[in-house]
Amino acid sequence: MIELNGEQIAEYLYRSYTAVDGLWFVKVEEKYDFGTALDIDDDVWKVMPKIQARKLKSLANLDKGIDALFECFTTKLTLDGFVFETEKLSDGNGFNIIISQCPWHNIMIKAHRQHLSESVGTRICNTECSVWASEFGDNIYFELGERICKGAKHCILRFVCQPKADTGET
Numbered sequence: 001m002i003e004l005n006g007e008q009i010a011e012y013l014y015r016s017y018t019a020v021d022g023l024w025f026v027k028v029e030e031k032y033d034f035g036t037a038l039d040i041d042d043d044v045w046k047v048m049p050k051i052q053a054r055k056l057k058s059l060a061n062l063d064k065g066i067d068a069l070f071e072c073f074t075t076k077l078t079l080d081g082f083v084f085e086t087e088k089l090s091d092g093n094g095f096n097i098i099i100s101q102c103p104w105h106n107i108m109i110k111a112h113r114q115h116l117s118e119s120v121g122t123r124i125c126n127t128e129c130s131v132w133a134s135e136f137g138d139n140i141y142f143e144l145g146e147r148i149c150k151g152a153k154h155c156i157l158r159f160v161c162q163p164k165a166d167t168g169e170t
Contacts, residue, residue, distance in 0.1 A: 018107060038120060038123060050131060060072065064136050066136070080101060080103060083101035093163075099155040099157065105121060126144050145158060
């Protein structure tokens, strides 16, 4: 048996995770069509963020709220290999994530499928980030701004917590 250190194990698992995501998409696309593959991918990304968010909340002993979302989601982005900066909104009710390098877009370029990146990225990012927001509170919302896959220099992800109407709490 090959002995691997923690970093090698993480790299192996990350590579497997990203490869299987793209591989199954291509196989569904070959068997059916691009639209069907994108619909199924969207269904997958309605569930995967729940699994990820719940695991990170459990590991960090966090529950709900915009601050817990910030901690967990930025951890997820770091683990997934995104290069990004964050900025808290001045009112304290949310934050922006400014992504300068997206590993998923880079994979699409490497696979010579960048012409599909905007369609996939726009739909899946909206789904994934909206599910992440909902895992931390029914009053937390996601807004997708500019996108690398659409030719912008950065992706802008905004998460906002709206005060609850009945209590004024956030």
